[in-house]
Amino acid sequence: MRTLKRYTQTWPLDRPFVIARGASTSIDVIRVEIHQDGHVGTGESKPTPRYGHSVESVLEDIDEVSLAIEQGIDRQALLERLPAGPARNALDCALWSLECALEGVTPTARLGPPIGQEIVTAHTISIASPEDMAEAARKELAQGARLLKIKLNDEQVVERVHAVREAAPDVRLIIDANEAWAPEHVEQYCYALASLNVEMIEQPLPAGDDAMLADFSHPVSLCADESCHTRADVAHLKGRYEMINIKLDKSGGLTEALAMVEAAHEHGMAIMVGCMLGTSMAMRAALPVAARASIVDLDGPIWLSDDDTPALDYRNGWVRETRSP
Numbered sequence: 001m002r003t004l005k006r007y008t009q010t011w012p013l014d015r016p017f018v019i020a021r022g023a024s025t026s027i028d029v030i031r032v033e034i035h036q037d038g039h040v041g042t043g044e045s046k047p048t049p050r051y052g053h054s055v056e057s058v059l060e061d062i063d064e065v066s067l068a069i070e071q072g073i074d075r076q077a078l079l080e081r082l083p084a085g086p087a088r089n090a091l092d093c094a095l096w097s098l099e100c101a102l103e104g105v106t107p108t109a110r111l112g113p114p115i116g117q118e119i120v121t122a123h124t125i126s127i128a129s130p131e132d133m134a135e136a137a138r139k140e141l142a143q144g145a146r147l148l149k150i151k152l153n154d155e156q157v158v159e160r161v162h163a164v165r166e167a168a169p170d171v172r173l174i175i176d177a178n179e180a181w182a183p184e185h186v187e188q189y190c191y192a193l194a195s196l197n198v199e200m201i202e203q204p205l206p207a208g209d210d211a212m213l214a215d216f217s218h219p220v221s222l223c224a225d226e227s228c229h230t231r232a233d234v235a236h237l238k239g240r241y242e243m244i245n246i247k248l249d250k251s252g253g254l255t256e257a258l259a260m261v262e263a264a265h266e267h268g269m270a271i272m273v274g275c276m277l278g279t280s281m282a283m284r285a286a287l288p289v290a291a292r293a294s295i296v297d298l299d300g301p302i303w304l305s306d307d308d309t310p311a312l313d314y315r316n317g318w319v320r321e322t323r324s325p
């Protein structure tokens, strides 16, 4: 017999996180525990208002299937019962974690990466003045960052990236515009940022309004984030983007995320794995996708004042799993 528990937590950030859509100083997450035969599977998700989700809506979605979960439905059945999104993510990850605990292993023992493998993760620079972003970049470099992700809106695009590039001449740079660029600016920004040795640009245009990306040859790889939630989205993104950003809160869990990896590879597209911020519990669940990704952006816990899951170690610009309970 299984029992399901779900609860919410608020985690303060240790500095404001500013992107094109707004700023946050704390995050609300939903955690799920599924208990069976003395074992427990855990999952965590974070609702994003951009996709119409709130703490309340996620709890309602979880409650809708709680009886079915307690009666023993599996991950495949869950894909049919709930749409992609944070509620299914927390439940799917808890089912993976329980399934593996019952076998005496962990999801990463089954799917990779190996315990202790160092995976370079992006460190995010949030939106501020060019000078402040350059200063933030210097701080991240001092902590060992090897890959910086610069958040942008449609203002001071080249100035901001130029300032960070001057502060960090040798580091790998990627950009996230979070849908904020005007269509008439995209091509010129792409060429200007290519000359600053930017290696990838995430979601320049609004999801659903990105068809023009197929109209010019990209000097920098483009990555679909807000435009790509599940495997069903992948085929029509080919030609507009070279890469997709898989986040478990969008895909609705690891099961769908692994299917997205296959779909992307079938279409010749590369994989990025990202996060909506969150504790190490949520990042650890995404590690099997990180093992299959060419860009990893799982720096959520670095933004928190505190983190209660000591299974991950962040230092020198990488993340690694440190133990296998």
Ligand SMILES: [Mg+2]
Residues within 6 Å of the ligand: 176, 178, 202, 203, 225, 226, 245, 274
């Ligand atoms: Mg993004």
